[in-house]
Amino acid sequence: MLVLGEVQTAALAHSTDMVVEQAERLLALTPGERVLVSEHPIAHVVSPDIIAGIDCRLPMSSGREVRAVGTLSGRVSLTGGRVLQGSAMARIEPGANGYRRAWSHYLSRLGVVESIGRADPIGIAEKHLSADRSSSSMGMGGFCARLLATVQRSPLLVRPAPFRAGRSTLRWVATSFGDRPPGTIRFTMERGGVRTFWLTTRPDPAPTLATDVAALCADIARHDWLLTTLISIVERGKIGSADPVDVVARLRPAVDHLLHLWMPRGGRAETELRVWEALERRTGLSRQWEAQVGRIRDQIAMGAVLLHLKEARDAELFPGPHGR
């Protein structure tokens, strides 16, 4: 089995955190198709699947290419009314014939891309993860970006967004072959902000594995993005150099829009919990988040104390008519 995927994460360009009912309308991208909503442990709204047909070259790490025909399956999700994610995935399978078949064949297996010619699955996986941000296998990145743009252009949105945030990219693969033993995960933070995730599965994975991995990767991408965004807000806060009141004002978007969104391994399956635990051990994402949150709270507490002290001192120096 070989599944390729990509997730792009960004902040919804909307002035407030969007409530669930409005998010449902925002993500109703296909008439007659349902938008999925879950409110616990955090509001999470998912668009219907969006299908894109492709017929292009699929590169491999050896430099060779095979022809690939089929469909990418994509979707958009909004978490906590703020974190917008566009994702795409495709299962790569060898085509039965050496030629492209009638289009109805590919539409009877949505989200499957068939390779025409001699494909090296590991080479395809490696190439998918090694591409930089500007290119991607089968235009998956462009597809994710297009999905995000569709939502960000919605007339339901009211600008401006309350804070600046970048867009992050996580590429993933799930393979049932290769040198690594089943259950192995390789998570890397590449230069340029691209994250990669490689899961080696058992040879006979459960049918839902691809969607489970996609959900897990979206979860990881979301928290990685939250941490990156929080760090950037803290950096822009000029702690220690600017006036404490200004610092608190600059940190405020984090408190208003981000701090409550941290919810790793939210009510997910056992294997996903294990993946999260392993990730936490190695990357310390949560520890770093806690440290940043602590820093923000300290700044706010200190700002309050300083303000209080200043008021007290001012009162002492210039007592009013009812002073003392």
Next chain:
Amino acid sequence: MTTADVEVHEATASRRTESVPLAHLSVELGHFYYGDLGNGFDFFQQHFGRIGRWLAATREAWTDTTQARAPRFSTCVLIDDYFERPGTPSEVLPQLIDAARAADLEIDYVVRESACATADEGLDGAPNGVSLAELTQARLVEEPPRGSTGARPPARETGWLCNGLRSPVSGRHEAMKEAVRWLPPKENVATNHSIFTDVELWDHPDDKRKGVDASADDASVGSSAQDGEDGEDDHAGQDGGSGGRRWSCAMLAAVWQLMRLGMLRDEGAAVAVPRPMPSDLPDDWGRLPAVTRVNEHAAPFSAYRTMSICAPLFLPVEHAVRLILERVAIDPDVLTQIHTRSRAEGIVLPEAMVDRIEYLFVDTGPVRGVGPG
């Protein structure tokens, strides 16, 4: 007390898809247009008299190939009340039903063509407010020409759907100084030579500007502004939904096949559910159910496969129907349901939905079909 695993389900977090009753085979006995509906009892009797043997052959062939012990067939006719308004149901339906009986045929279901196009008005106080044609259009996935990646935005909605690359000739080049070399159109999956087909899905008959492609930005993903290269033709905002849009005969006939195959759902719910024939037939087609069950003992309206017995005159329309249906991505849950149920009955269905549709193009008598409209 021991601890137990707790299962928590949030209703809106799961996609439940309603299943619909299914016959083995849905046989279409006629698709009648305005020009034919006024011809009276004799016309219908001749029509049904000519196709009786083909219906018998169809049943026999099905029973032989599937070895089904209790085959379930249902018959249906489609009446065009969309492009023109024929005589009233109280005039037309008794003639139609009696003529079929006189030829030893039973019409199980009568379907209104406008039910494929416009929102169900919600008889029995069950409004669903969906246009089946819109549901179908929303599920169209364009066939990618060679060299297309996922980054390619879908072609702007023009109301046309084709099976390849169009010839790059447009009216525009005449005004240009440089001569544009003609290039042939190309079918994506051609067998040596192309049979390129371009199908019109809808138009705006009220739009006086000839050749204008009414840009409909609907909710479709990625019909972005940057691919609007025909700046002067842009009049977005004219649409906003399907107001004023007239669906083509081919598009409605594609919807008709999807209804008969039980493939359409609105947010997971069944659509155009058959309803019994009213004892008092209305004088207005709009007051007749979308799908009327004429024969109360009939097998289900939708079926694993469909057979249409029709005049060769309908071949171009049905060719277009197939082109459309080859590009409709059916909800995988629906496909799985149908697959599971057919397998439990020992019936093997072709993988692609379009391959479950068959035709008999035979002489059904002097048919006028759809007029030049």
